Structure formats: C-alpha cells, structure tokens
Amino acid sequence: xxxxxxxxxxxxxxxxxxxxxxxxxxxxxxxxxxxxxxxxxxxxxxxxxxxxxxxxxxxxxxxxxxxxxxxxxxxxxxxxxxxxxxxxxxxxxxxxxxxxxxxxxxxxxxxxxxxxxxxxxxxxxxxxxxxxxxxxxxxxxxxxxxxxxxxxxxxxxxxxxxxxxxxxxxxxxxxxxxxxxxxxxxxxxxxxxxxxxxxxxxxxxxxxxxxxxxxxxxxxxxxxxxxxxxxxxxxxxxxxxxxxxxxxxxxxxxxxxxxxxxxxxxxxxxxxxxxxxxxxxxxxxxxxxxxxxxxxxxxxxxxxxxxxxxxxxxxxxxxxxx
Numbered sequence: 001x002x003x004x005x006x007x008x009x010x011x012x013x014x015x016x017x018x019x020x021x022x023x024x025x026x027x028x029x030x031x032x033x034x035x036x037x038x039x040x041x042x043x044x045x046x047x048x049x050x051x052x053x054x055x056x057x058x059x060x061x062x063x064x065x066x067x068x069x070x071x072x073x074x075x076x077x078x079x080x081x082x083x084x085x086x087x088x089x090x091x092x093x094x095x096x097x098x099x100x101x102x103x104x105x106x107x108x109x110x111x112x113x114x115x116x117x118x119x120x121x122x123x124x125x126x127x128x129x130x131x132x133x134x135x136x137x138x139x140x141x142x143x144x145x146x147x148x149x150x151x152x153x154x155x156x157x158x159x160x161x162x163x164x165x166x167x168x169x170x171x172x173x174x175x176x177x178x179x180x181x182x183x184x185x186x187x188x189x190x191x192x193x194x195x196x197x198x199x200x201x202x203x204x205x206x207x208x209x210x211x212x213x214x215x216x217x218x219x220x221x222x223x224x225x226x227x228x229x230x231x232x233x234x235x236x237x238x239x240x241x242x243x244x245x246x247x248x249x250x251x252x253x254x255x256x257x258x259x260x261x262x263x264x265x266x267x268x269x270x271x272x273x274x275x276x277x278x279x280x281x282x283x284x285x286x287x288x289x290x291x292x293x294x295x296x297x298x299x300x301x302x303x304x305x306x307x308x309x310x311x312x313x314x315x316x317x318x319x320x321x322x
Contacts, residue, residue, distance in 0.1 A: 024115070024118050025115045025116075025118040025119040025122065026115070027115070028111045028112070028114050028115030028118060029111070029115035029116070029119075030115075031108075031111050032107075032108040032109065032110070032111030032112030032113075032114075033108065033112060034108070035104050035107050035108030035111060036104070036105050036108035036109060036112070037108075038104050038108075039100075039101045039103075039104030039105035039106075039107075039108060040101070040105065041101075042100050042101035042104060043098060043101035043102075045101075046097045046098050046100075046101055049097055050094070050097065053090060053093045053094060053097065054090075056090075057086065057087075057090040060086045061083070061086060064079060064082050064083060064086065067079075133254060133255070136254050141153060191301055191302070191304070192255070193241055193255070193256070193259065193301070193302050193304050194277075194299055194300060194301040194302070195245065195248075195250055195299075195300055196298070196299055196300070197218070197222065197248060197250070197297055197298050197300055198296065198297025198298070199297065201248070201249050202249045203221060203248065203249040204297075205217035205218050205221065215289065215292050215293065216292070218289075218298075219278070219289070219290065222248075222276055222278055222298075222300070223278065225247050225248060225276075226274060226275070226276050226278070228247065229243065229244050229247060229274050230273055230274050233261055233263055233273070233274055234263055236263075237262065237263045237266055238260060238261065238262050238263065238266075238308055238311065238312055239260050239261050239274060240256065240257060240258075240259070240260040240308070240309075241255075241256035241257075241259050241260050241302060241304055242256040242257045242260075243260070244260075244274065244302065248300075257309070258307050258309040259304045259305075259306060259307050259308065259309075260304065260305065260309075261273075261274050261303075261304065261305050261308070262305055262308055262311065266311075270303070270305045271303055271305070274302070274303070275302065275303040276300045276301075276302060277299075277300055277301040277302065277303070278290070278298070278300070280301065286298055286299065
C-alpha cells in the first residue's frame with residue numbers, strides 16, 4: 001500500500017515538474033497577464049485613497065501657513081523646513097499607496113516579455129530542427145537519385161508518373177519541356193517508416209542453422225518482439241519507433257526518434273497498439289514470408305501514430321501510477 005501511495009505521489013510531482021518544463025512560455029505569459037490585470041485593479045483602488053492623502057496634505061499646509069501668519073518669527077525659522085517635511089511625507093505616502101500595484105504591473109510585464117522570449121527561442125529551435133531534417137531528407141533524395149535515376153526519384157517523390165512534352169513554336173524555344181503529372185493510386189505503397197527485416201539483420205534466423213523451418217523462427221521472433229513492445233506501450237504510455245527498431249536490431253533513423261505510439265487511454269492515440277504489419281494481406285512481401293518463403297525477408301510497415309516527441313514529458317503517469 002505504501003509503495004502504491006509513494007508511486008502515485010512521485011508521479012504527481014513528476015507530472016508537475018514536466019508540465020512546468022514543457023509549458024514555461026505559457027506559464028510566464030499567463031502569470032504575467034494576470035499580474036498586470038491585478039496591478040491595474042490595485043492601482044484603481046489606490047487612486048481612491050489619493051483624495052484622503054491629498055486632503056491631509058492640504059490641511060497640514062494650511063496649518064503651516066496660518067501659523068506663519070500668526071507668528072512672524074515662525075515664517076523666518078521653521079516654515080520652510082515644515083513644508084519640506086510635509087511634502088516628503090505626502091510623496092512617501094503616495095509611493096507606498098501605489099507600490100504594490102506598480103510592482104505587480106512591472107513584474108507582470110517582465111514575465112510576459114520573458115515568456116515571449118522563451119516562445120521565440122522555442123520556435124527558433126524548431127526551425128533549426130526542421131532545417132536539419134530537411135537537409136537530411138534532401139541528402140536522402142540525392143542518394144536515391146544516384147541509385148535509381150533522377151526521373152524515377154521524381155516520380156516517387158511526387159507520387160505519379162511524370163510525362164515531359166516539348167513545347168512547340170518559336171515563342172517557346174527557350175522554355176524547354178513542360179511536365180505533366182499523372183497521379184497514381186498510392187494506397188498500397190509502404191509508409192515512410194517501413195523497413196526490411198532480412199538476412200542482413202543480426203537477429204535473422206538463417207536456413208543453414210535452423211533448417212527449412214527458419215522462416216517460422218523469424219516469424220516467431222517478430223511476434224515476440226511485437227508483443228514485448230506492446231507490453232512496454234501499456235506500461236509506459238508511449239513507445240518511440242526508434243525503440244522498436246533497436247529491439248529488432250535495426251539502426252534507428254532520424255525521424256524514428258520523433259514518431260511512435262501512444263497508449264489507448266491517452267489523447268492522440270489512434271490504434272492503441274503496435275502493429276509490425278506482419279499479417280498485411282495487401283503486402284506481397286508479408287504473404288510470401290508467412291507462407292514459409294523467407295528468402296527475400298519481409299517489409300515491416302509500422303502503424304505509427306505520428307509525432308509524439310512533444311508528448312513524452314507529459315506521460316509520466318504511466319510509471320508507477322497505474
């Protein structure tokens with residue numbers, strides 16, 4: 001019982017920390033706005049007290065002037081000093097009257113500026129990350145162009161068949177060819193997260209060692225790993241694609257560190273489970289593999305939920321709190 005309570009409290013504290021870390025800019029902006037509004041309200045209340053302070057100042061100044069009229073020697077000795085003292089006290093009371101409101105407004109503006117700077121910094125970091133992945137993707141496209149040719153790569157990238165037609169007529173001499181794109185059905189094409197599991201993998205069960213039933217061993221290896229990562233998903237609340245690739249002995253890609261799955265009880269989850277696509281009837285590679293012919297390996301096409309890297313810090317409730 002004590003361990004459950006301890007785990008629950010630890011989860012609450014951890015969620016509080018991670019929420020504060022991942023939502024700093026929103027917290028600063030909201031707190032700053034509330035502080036400014038509160039400061040304005042206190043300033044309005046303080047203004048109502050100004051009449052009392054000013055009236056007291058006037059009464060004191062009237063007494064000083066009346067005393068100076070009644071006693072000429074006071075005019076030449078203490079009148080100036082008393083005026084300075086009265087004025088200083090009045091200014092002090094006014095400053096004290098508006099101090100709380102001023103601090104709230106200044107502090108609120110400071111927090112709003114700090115929140116804006118943090119939001120700006122986060123956007124700049126996201127832009128740097130986007131440019132990094134764009135350069136990685138461009139380099140990948142370059143390698144594909146070198147491997148299969150520029151035209152074939154362009155058709156894969158655009159998702160259709162590119163037909164080039166020359167433009168005729170003297171006015172089109174310098175315009176070259178015009179591109180015409182005929183779109184094709186991409187519903188059966190693998191996702192960007194698909195990978196091959198074949199003889200090049202360190203976990204591959206080879207025919208020379210396992211005999212004619214080697215495909216059965218490979219299928220069971222994949223089923224066991226799929227069951228394991230689903231257990232992790234239900235226990236932890238999320239699983240990154242890079243975690244799955246590591247389990248299979250496949251080098252994680254850059255995007256695999258950002259995408260993955262969320263448990264079924266978390267907003268944003270789609271299927272609520274991890275599917276390797278082993279039994280995808282629309283995939284010839286899987287049909288051949290399941291039927292016992294594993295010579296060419298199998299194309300694993302994962303049912304990834306999408307980008308979840310920004311959700312990980314808020315899913316700490318899955319650790320020790322179920």
